Amino acid sequence: MPDPKPMTPLTLSAYTLVTANGRGVGPVLEALRERRSGLKPCDFEDVTLKTSIGRVSGLDDFSLDHELRPFDCRNNRLAWLGLQQDGFMVAAAEAKQRYGAHRIAVVMGTSTSGILETEHAYRERDPHTDRLPGWYSPRYRYTHNMFSLGHFVRTCLGLQGPAMVISTACSSSAKVFATAARLMQAGLCDAAVVGGVDSLCLTTLYGFSALQLLSADPCRPCDEDRDGLSLGEAAGYALLEFGERVGGRGTVALLGYGESTDGYHMSHPHPEGAGAVRAIRDSLARASLRAEDIEYINLHGTATRANDSVEDKAVYSIFGARPACSSTKGWTGHTLGAAGITEAVISALCLAQGLMPGTLNCRRVDSSLKSRILRENQIGSISFAVSNIFGFGGNNCSLVLGKLP
């Protein structure tokens, strides 16, 4: 298999993020600097699981109205909240002026979309006929169906280019960068809105509990006593444009992507991280960078025993113990289908601000991990960073982000 060919850098000309740490990149950056976690004991609906969650506040305080009414559900409210931050709507509107609505793609990622609506509808089934309540049927398409999020975002932004939702579990909103890059490279659009939104629901809370992957405490990535993940929810977006058109010196750009599968197991990673290695190598090849060029790696770092140790093997085999590595899931929780965009935006912030966040909640680094795991924040200019995302179905994606010279 020949190495992938280098790709044209794509500028992140606008980006934004809403997590349990707050609305917009300002609060996220502040939380990173002050090492303040967004994780709190689970108080979602009537869930009694002993675990912590990264819950976005305020989602029950408003509803979507007018032409957005059919879309109203927790996932799309979170999507809407995300669009309101950091001037993203204005940036998208300006891009629409520049290129035309048909020339901007919308590629979004989510794992569970608005399944919470279906969970609620099932509780209201008619005990005799098993029929779902009347309010549900006309809303399925706009809430639970996997494309709902893509439909919602292109409606909000008035965009008419190619649109799709990528749903490959946790890697969903990392892979949106790859799909958008290909659409742009193939000349099918001039710009793309990419992103991911995933929100809390019973399916994932009880599902990860059934897999015995939830920690009772806020997750502790890379810690010797780590015992599982904490779930979170998030919405994030980036506007991708060709670097030569809009990118000034120091602008953050997507330089490379790599995608692979483990071909091993639905919910356990490959023991040697073979698929992860392939994704990272391909991302470096597309970025025309060598392993030595990377200064910071934002790990998938879910804080499960298996993930952190397999990811460490993969990362160490490529980079050795040179680059600083950390997981930021101690701040946000694992936001599943939104993890890709969450950590891409955090990596972009790290590049722009010269900040390498130390792994929050990691008290003592697992001595079997060979990579250089940061525990404390470090300040210093970074030019190139890698963000890793691995998910169910053994689906892997790595992104290389960097500052344009």
Next chain:
Amino acid sequence: MKVSIGGIGLLASGLVGWDAGREVLAGMRPYRPGVVPDPEAELLPPNERRRSSDCVRWAIQVAQEAIGRSGLDPREVPTVFASSGGEMGVFDKLCRALCLPDRMISPTLFHQSVHNTAAGYWGIATAGQQSSTALSCYDDSFAAGLLEAATVVCVEERPVLLVAYDLVVPKPLSQARPISEGFAVALVLAPSSDGWPAVIRVRLEEAHGGEAVGLEDPALERVRQDNPAARSLLLLSAAAAGGGRTVRLSLSDSQQLIVDLEPCHI
């Protein structure tokens, strides 16, 4: 984007396998719907097959048919799986379990609920490590999948296995999303230099109102409208009829995917 087709897999009522399906779609035999036998999907290890959903078995059945015809090693072929709703049968079971007091859900059922379940099982069955995408675009999921697959072929210069499927939606979810017949289709696509039996050119156009034209046979047209994966029937019929025609697939209201199919024998 110029792309060649090296193999087709098909499974639907009255269209069991591409050989049989092609004859029906070419008008050589009448369309006679019937019960589709549970697909063998023999690539799946027996224990996985036993636990797998209909979606997984149907998707893998057509995937292995298409890959077999292409002669490619599945481990060398990235995949794109397109489905409007994904594992609706699994959602039904999960949501029922979540209504019970203890909310105990099966860990297997949970990991089988993701949209990339079929894609993941294909990877496990073939021990493949190539990239794999699972996507949705509601009723236009086949067109979106074809677009994604064609861009991988053209930009990354790799062959791609495209699989589109949606299965019968169980009650009570069928109230909200009535799909009454299962449909699965797979295409192996590759850079046009490979000299394969069919060549398509794919481009996007703005849609100026008006539905894409349907199929002449009213029974087949009902199948096409019933199931998002069956939107592929326009392209499959054109291929069965020897190509040399243009197919328009709607892509989320505002655009159409225009597929020019050169004369072909596939």
